[in-house]
Amino acid sequence: xxxxxxxxxxxxxxxxxxxxxxxxxxxxxxxxxxxxxxxxxxxxxxxxxxxxxxxxxxxxxxxxxxxxxxxxxxxxxxxxxxxxxxxxxxxxxxxxxxxxxxxxxxxxxxxxxxxxxxxxxxxxxxxxxxxxxxxxxxxxxxxxxxxxxxxxxxxxxxxxxxxxxxxxxxxxxxxxxxxxxxxxxxxxxxxxxxxxxxxxxxxxxxxxxxxxxxxxxxxxxxxxxx
Amino acid sequence: xxxxxxxxxxxxxxxxxxxxxxxxxxxxxxxxxxxxxxxxxxxxxxxxxxxxxxxxxxxxxxxxxxxxxxxxxxxxxxxxxxxxxxxxxxxxxxxxxxxxxxxxxxxxxxxxxxxxxxxxxxxxxxxxxxxxxxxxxxxxxxxxxxxxxxxxxxxxxxxxxxxxxxxxxxxxxxxxxxxxxxxxxxxxxxxxxxxxxxxxxxxxxxxxxxxxxxxxxxxxxxxxxx
Numbered sequence: 306x307x308x309x310x311x312x313x314x315x316x317x318x319x320x321x322x323x324x325x326x327x328x329x330x331x332x333x334x335x336x337x338x339x340x341x342x343x344x345x346x347x348x349x350x351x352x353x354x355x356x357x358x359x360x361x362x363x364x365x366x367x368x369x370x371x372x373x374x375x376x377x378x379x380x381x382x383x384x385x386x387x388x389x390x391x392x393x394x395x396x397x398x399x400x401x402x403x404x405x406x407x408x409x410x411x412x413x414x415x416x417x418x419x420x421x422x423x424x425x426x427x428x429x430x431x432x433x434x435x436x437x438x439x440x441x442x443x444x445x446x447x448x449x450x451x452x453x454x455x456x457x458x459x460x461x462x463x464x465x466x467x468x469x470x471x472x473x474x475x476x477x478x479x480x481x482x483x484x485x486x487x488x489x490x491x492x493x494x495x496x497x498x499x500x501x502x503x504x505x506x507x508x509x510x511x512x513x514x515x516x517x518x519x520x521x522x523x524x525x526x527x528x529x530x531x
Numbered sequence: 532x533x534x535x536x537x538x539x540x541x542x543x544x545x546x547x548x549x550x551x552x553x554x555x556x557x558x559x560x561x562x563x564x565x566x567x568x569x570x571x572x573x574x575x576x577x578x579x580x581x582x583x584x585x586x587x588x589x590x591x592x593x594x595x596x597x598x599x600x601x602x603x604x605x606x607x608x609x610x611x612x613x614x615x616x617x618x619x620x621x622x623x624x625x626x627x628x629x630x631x632x633x634x635x636x637x638x639x640x641x642x643x644x645x646x647x648x649x650x651x652x653x654x655x656x657x658x659x660x661x662x663x664x665x666x667x668x669x670x671x672x673x674x675x676x677x678x679x680x681x682x683x684x685x686x687x688x689x690x691x692x693x694x695x696x697x698x699x700x701x702x703x704x705x706x707x708x709x710x711x712x713x714x715x716x717x718x719x720x721x722x723x724x725x726x727x728x729x730x731x732x733x734x735x736x737x738x739x740x741x742x743x744x745x746x747x748x749x750x751x752x753x754x755x756x757x
Contacts, residue, residue: 372685375684401656433659459601476706477703
């Protein structure tokens with residue numbers, strides 16, 4: 306676990322420099338990157354699959370998939386013809402988040418010039434990824450309705466500096482004691498003004514709003530953070 | 532985040548000593564402790580509420596509730612008359628797991644002699660809590676069917692040294708592309724021989740097996756780890 310690694314100010318500064326270098330690589334390649342964060346099983350990979358299906362070639366996609374172990378997620382995207390590199394953090398001592406250094410290394414295996422939109426799927430964890438800039442242009446949190454209404458209040462840090470908050474699996478709402486209105490409220494309590502999109506990769510509901518949001522992100526002048 | 536804390540061998544040894552001291556306190560008080568770990572929103576507190584309801588005074592319960600922020604969970608148990616202490620790790624720099632030191636401090640506010648069964652509800656995180664011995668007698672992971680079939684393969688460390696794996700929210704199975712048989716398989720792939728109990732705190736299904744498991748745990752000679 307990460308507690309055994311001593312990271313001083315030098316290493317944090319190095320991390321920031323690596324993140325800035327990634328943003329430069331993305332800008333030069335004309336590619337926009339989204340850092341997608343969530344609890345385990347909130348549906349990050351399913352969202353990417355459905356996004357690819359519905360976007361129908363509108364953008365050239367690529368992905369970096371973070372997990373502690375297995376390359377299951379990258380294989381799911383390969384089946385759709387999306388270039389994807391799996392980063393397994395067990396190679397880094399079982400890290401609980403991606404870091405800019407890991408992403409930089411993964412990008413060496415991807416042709417960024419052949420991509421308009423890069424999804425960086427973080428390790429499933431609602432705490433640790435909050436503190437790490439991966440060189441992305443936009444940070445997005447995916448929160449499943451099955452996690453309940455109060456998770457934003459319990460995990461506030463990951464909702465800071467967000468470009469958008471996605472509420473996933475809304476097809477399950479009829480079977481849960483969860484109010485979508487209350488969940489939107491708790492998101493906005495910790496991330497005032499953030500764009501909140503409720504969707505289901507299963508039913509497709511809300512995917513149009515997500516694709517429209519991506520459209521605006523890709524069309525924006527490049528290089529900064531949303 | 533934890534990366535900024537330098538923990539050397541001395542501190543890890545100190546952590547182990549604190550965990551052993553907690554086990555001694557528990558044994559002397561005649562109380563058994565369960566370290567309950569899961570992703571955010573897998574239903575740890577709902578399980579404890581339902582356990583208290585169905586146990587109907589069979590055991591005197593107590594709880595230590597870990598969260599990064601808020602005391603929502605402890606308040607839920609107080610409403611049922613269960614002595615519960617909330618540990619908010621934001622006071623420790625936003626830690627992503629409980630530690631023996633935090634639990635020891637929380638136990639100073641609980642009368643262990645007035646409890647037969649102590650639940651230590653860890654911070655919602657399927658990675659970092661794996662590495663920390665809290666002085667518990669039994670480690671239990673709760674995995675929601677909504678998280679999909681493959682999470683055990685992706686987060687193997689937390690399934691090591693388990694006394695039981697609980698599969699929660701099985702009332703949602705009819706609405707999910709998830710096979711309970713496959714989920715049992717992936718649990719057993721990383722934790723061979725572990726007892727797996729599928730249940731729903733909502734419908735009550737499977738709760739009898741969980742209560743029977745707790746009965747055996749409480750009846751056991753005290754002091755060691757399951």
